[in-house]
Amino acid sequence: MSSDELLTDKWLKKLDRQSQEILDRVVFDRGTFGEVFDRQTILRLGKLISDKIIDQMDFPLSTGKEANLFRATTPEHEFVAMKIYRTSTMTFKHIATYIDGDPRFKSGMKNRRDIIEEWAKKEFKNLEVLRRSKVRVPAPIKRLHNILIMEYIGDANQAAPLLKDVPLKHPQKIYDELMSFIARMYAAQIVHADLSPYNILMFQHKPYIIDVGQAVHLDHPSSQEFLKRDIHNIVQYFTRYDIRGDEQHLYEKLTTKK
Secondary structure, rough: OOHHHHHHHHHHHHHHHHHHHHHHHHHHOHHHHHHHHHHHHHHHHHHHHHHOOEEEEEEEEEEEEEEEEEEEEOOOEEEEEEEEEOOOHHHHHHHHHHHHOHHHHHHOOHHHHHHHHHHHHHHHHHHHHHHHOOOOOOOOOEEOOOOOEEEEEEOOOOOOOHHHOOOOOOOHHHHHHHHHHHHHHHOOOEOOOOOOOOOOEOOOOEEEEEOOOOOOOOOOOOOOHHHHHHHHHHOOOOOOOOOOOOOOHHHHHHHHHO
């Protein structure tokens, strides 16, 4: 057995002791296991454990188009969210829409794995920029190739629910705050590009924007189209609370602001 295989075996045993029950709940067939927990990803999980970034995986939180999200616990017994980007062909095709025209993806990436890792790096950086711009997003903690560790939004019992699943007591306040977040993102030269009630968490009566990996720079050729779609999604959702927004006016006010 080679040194790499010995190392893999050691970390697999560590993961088995801590999270085999979780993996059994996540992995329903060998194909699913291969998409999420390929050999390289398992090695990287082992490194995160040995570097004391995480101590164990707790349970799955969600499965998205390009990644699986888990709750994990640190050696200090604090909860974090762990996002593992899959390296499947389906994921690659999905993200192509947001890569085309983005100058950050022009060179140096010759295969799908390179692009996925750059995508994870992009989400980490977007989180940093948005935090500095006073947009409420999970705080980024660590990125290791296709694995992103960030702030866990929720309590010990459960993760924060999505906006779509929460009846709002003060919808006008949440609507106004989300519109201010869109404006702050735009001022930071970023458009979320997929903002909807499915990408907003509600915790302690406050909205948190999530899934910013696909967020694009204003230089992206489709940034204005994406911005209009983001505005539309939020305006349309809040009509259920009898809140009416003029989408064109909101867009023009945002894009003509000095």
